[in-house]
Amino acid sequence: MSLDKEAAVDLKAYLKDKRALIEQFIEGYFKEPIAPETLHEAMKYSLLAGGKRIRPVLCLTAYETCGGDGGDILPQAAAIELIHTYSLIHDDLPAMDDDDLRRGKPTNHVIYGEAMAILAGDGLLTEAFRMFSASETISPAILLSALRELSSAAGLFGMVAGQAMDIISEGKAHDVKTLQFIHRNKTAALLKASVRIGGILFNAGQASMSPLDAYGEAIGMAFQIVDDILDITATTEELGKPHGSDENKNKMTYPAIFGIERSKAMAKEQIDMALQAADCLGPKAHWFKEIANYLLERSN
Amino acid sequence: MSLDKEAAVDLKAYLKDKRALIEQFIEGYFKEPIAPETLHEAMKYSLLAGGKRIRPVLCLTAYETCGGDGGDILPQAAAIELIHTYSLIHDDLPAMDDDDLRRGKPTNHVIYGEAMAILAGDGLLTEAFRMFSASETISPAILLSALRELSSAAGLFGMVAGQAMDIISEGKAHDVKTLQFIHRNKTAALLKASVRIGGILFNAGQASMSPLDAYGEAIGMAFQIVDDILDITATTEELGKPHGSDENKNKMTYPAIFGIERSKAMAKEQIDMALQAADCLGPKAHWFKEIANYLLERSN
Numbered sequence: 001m002s003l004d005k006e007a008a009v010d011l012k013a014y015l016k017d018k019r020a021l022i023e024q025f026i027e028g029y030f031k032e033p034i035a036p037e038t039l040h041e042a043m044k045y046s047l048l049a050g051g052k053r054i055r056p057v058l059c060l061t062a063y064e065t066c067g068g069d070g071g072d073i074l075p076q077a078a079a080i081e082l083i084h085t086y087s088l089i090h091d092d093l094p095a096m097d098d099d100d101l102r103r104g105k106p107t108n109h110v111i112y113g114e115a116m117a118i119l120a121g122d123g124l125l126t127e128a129f130r131m132f133s134a135s136e137t138i139s140p141a142i143l144l145s146a147l148r149e150l151s152s153a154a155g156l157f158g159m160v161a162g163q164a165m166d167i168i169s170e171g172k173a174h175d176v177k178t179l180q181f182i183h184r185n186k187t188a189a190l191l192k193a194s195v196r197i198g199g200i201l202f203n204a205g206q207a208s209m210s211p212l213d214a215y216g217e218a219i220g221m222a223f224q225i226v227d228d229i230l231d232i233t234a235t236t237e238e239l240g241k242p243h244g245s246d247e248n249k250n251k252m253t254y255p256a257i258f259g260i261e262r263s264k265a266m267a268k269e270q271i272d273m274a275l276q277a278a279d280c281l282g283p284k285a286h287w288f289k290e291i292a293n294y295l296l297e298r299s300n
Numbered sequence: 301m302s303l304d305k306e307a308a309v310d311l312k313a314y315l316k317d318k319r320a321l322i323e324q325f326i327e328g329y330f331k332e333p334i335a336p337e338t339l340h341e342a343m344k345y346s347l348l349a350g351g352k353r354i355r356p357v358l359c360l361t362a363y364e365t366c367g368g369d370g371g372d373i374l375p376q377a378a379a380i381e382l383i384h385t386y387s388l389i390h391d392d393l394p395a396m397d398d399d400d401l402r403r404g405k406p407t408n409h410v411i412y413g414e415a416m417a418i419l420a421g422d423g424l425l426t427e428a429f430r431m432f433s434a435s436e437t438i439s440p441a442i443l444l445s446a447l448r449e450l451s452s453a454a455g456l457f458g459m460v461a462g463q464a465m466d467i468i469s470e471g472k473a474h475d476v477k478t479l480q481f482i483h484r485n486k487t488a489a490l491l492k493a494s495v496r497i498g499g500i501l502f503n504a505g506q507a508s509m510s511p512l513d514a515y516g517e518a519i520g521m522a523f524q525i526v527d528d529i530l531d532i533t534a535t536t537e538e539l540g541k542p543h544g545s546d547e548n549k550n551k552m553t554y555p556a557i558f559g560i561e562r563s564k565a566m567a568k569e570q571i572d573m574a575l576q577a578a579d580c581l582g583p584k585a586h587w588f589k590e591i592a593n594y595l596l597e598r599s600n
Contacts, residue, residue: 034456034461035461035465035481036461036464036465036468038464038468039456039460039461039464090418090419090422093415093418095395095413095414095415095418096415096418113395114395115393115395115396115467116464116467118390118393118395118396118418119390119460119463119464119467121422122390122421122422122425122455122460123455123456123460123461123464125422125425125426126425126451126454126455126456126460127451127455127456129429129447129451130448130451130452130455133444133447133448133451134444134448139440140439140440140441140443140444141440143440143444144433144434144440144443144444147429147433147447148430148433148434151426151427151429151430151433152430154426155422155423155426155427155430156334156339156423156426156427160339160419160422160423160426161334161335161336161339161423163419164336164338164339164416164419164423165335165336167415167416167419168336168338181335
């Protein structure tokens with residue numbers, strides 16, 4: 001399925017607009033000096049290195065699909081991007097995936113050294129919760145509930161657990177159960193939480209939360225399957241990181257277990273489920289559908 | 301000044317009692333399995349390795365000095381200990397202070413490897429905010445305000461900034477301004493926040509918050525000066541980590557700049573200030589005074 005060209009142009013403008021909102025917020029937030037300067041620079045280096053900003057965009061889209069104005073939850077959406085960025089810095093460390101290239105630039109520890117990269121990650125993670133916890137529009141009880149969703153998905157019931165399993169299972173015999181654990185936790189959990197947090201912050205009822213949950217789960221799983229496929233099919237230039245690095249590290253991936261064609265079909269299945277879920281959200285879920293198609297068709 | 305013997309016995313029982321409350325809470329909290337098991341074990345290894353638990357004890361003491369029952373804020377007090385533990389794991393990493401011994405046991409990365417130690421730290425930090433954000437007794441608005449205090453002190457306006465400056469200034473010419481920045485941020489900030497958070501959670505007014513703030517600041521600074529002195533005067537056995545390691549790493553410390561005798565006098569000055577602040581908190585600040593004296597006289 002290829003994107004309708006007009007929709008693609010619209011979506012491109014939509015994503016650009018939302019990304020700009022997030023990036024302006026983050027730049028403004030980190031404008032004030034932080035001592036020591038090297039720590040400040042190391043954090044900004046990775047935070048402002050580009051990227052799709054897909055997590056905060058999903059959060060804003062969920063909030064607006066429910067009927068809110070995304071401008072009201074910029075600190076919360078941006079905080080998710082801080083957490084995503086910290087996770088990239090720590091994942092790239094020599095002791096972890098040992099990657100030198102990310103988004104076409106040297107990774108954080110290559111520029112600032114391992115100690116500063118660890119601290120830049122720790123600083124972003126801690127600051128994310130500070131950023132998330134202040135709001136002029138969202139009530140404290142709702143904010144706390146959303147913060148608990150974020151800390152679950154980013155930590156022991158999501159990303160950290162997934163990354164730990166990924167490290168442990170490197171070079172081991174591939175099995176589907178472990179592969180699914182890794183993907184569900186390492187990648188899908190935070191993507192799903194990004195969607196859910198938008199709904200929680202709007203105080204959406206079950207009629208909206210159920211499809212948001214299903215949509216988030218499906219695109220989260222699809223996202224990582226597509227990532228696994230792109231690691232093989234895309235060039236280093238397109239990826240901004242070395243082509244074929246999963247295979248080189250003997251990582252457990254969908255193509256390694258199911259082959260590329262079946263993996264593509266599985267990603268498509270997930271996206272179809274996401275589109276179905278979006279249908280339950282009414283006409284405002286238009287952007288959710290276009291984002292789902294874009295995540296399937298993306299080349300980086 | 302030596303401790304009155306009777307008071308010392310009382311204080312020992314008091315600290316033991318509070319420590320037990322915290323440790324029981326943490327053990328119960330981490331009883332349920334977390335996958336992968338190695339991550340779970342790595343976190344528990346450092347969390348349950350003993351230690352003074354001085355930060356949660358200070359938090360409970362502040363809350364009770366204001367008139368509350370510490371049992372109501374165990375999740376919040378324990379969350380501070382999770383953050384302290386994560387910071388020890390990351391500080392000990394080869395890329396940071398490269399320490400092999402902590403509390404008389406091999407450090408986390410020596411047992412579980414660097415990748416798992418980084419993730420155990422990330423997991424504890426993230427879970428701390430989840431743990432902190434749930435309460436059956438504290439109102440959401442107050443909880444959020446206390447959470448912001450914690451994230452400031454643990455992150456870019458405290459511990460992470462202090463550790464970054466410590467790393468940057470290793471081996472550089474010693475200067476008092478940098479030394480004070482490191483101590484204030486790396487150690488004092490979280491100790492002070494532990495005291496303040498107790499007050500904030502009780503919703504204490506300015507008449508209590510001011511002396512709590514002054515007390516926390518003074519014992520925070522004294523704590524690190526005493527740590528610096530003990531690194532030279534105590535044995536490896538007493539410390540549970542190698543004697544003289546600051547000097548070996550050419551760390552900026554109080555004794556390195558001021559000599560041991562003047563450093564001792566400076567610690568004593570801070571403790572006197574803490575005792576004065578405690579006087580403003582009325583008769584219930586009894587334990588605060590004993591803790592201040594204990595922090596000056598401690599041997600590890």
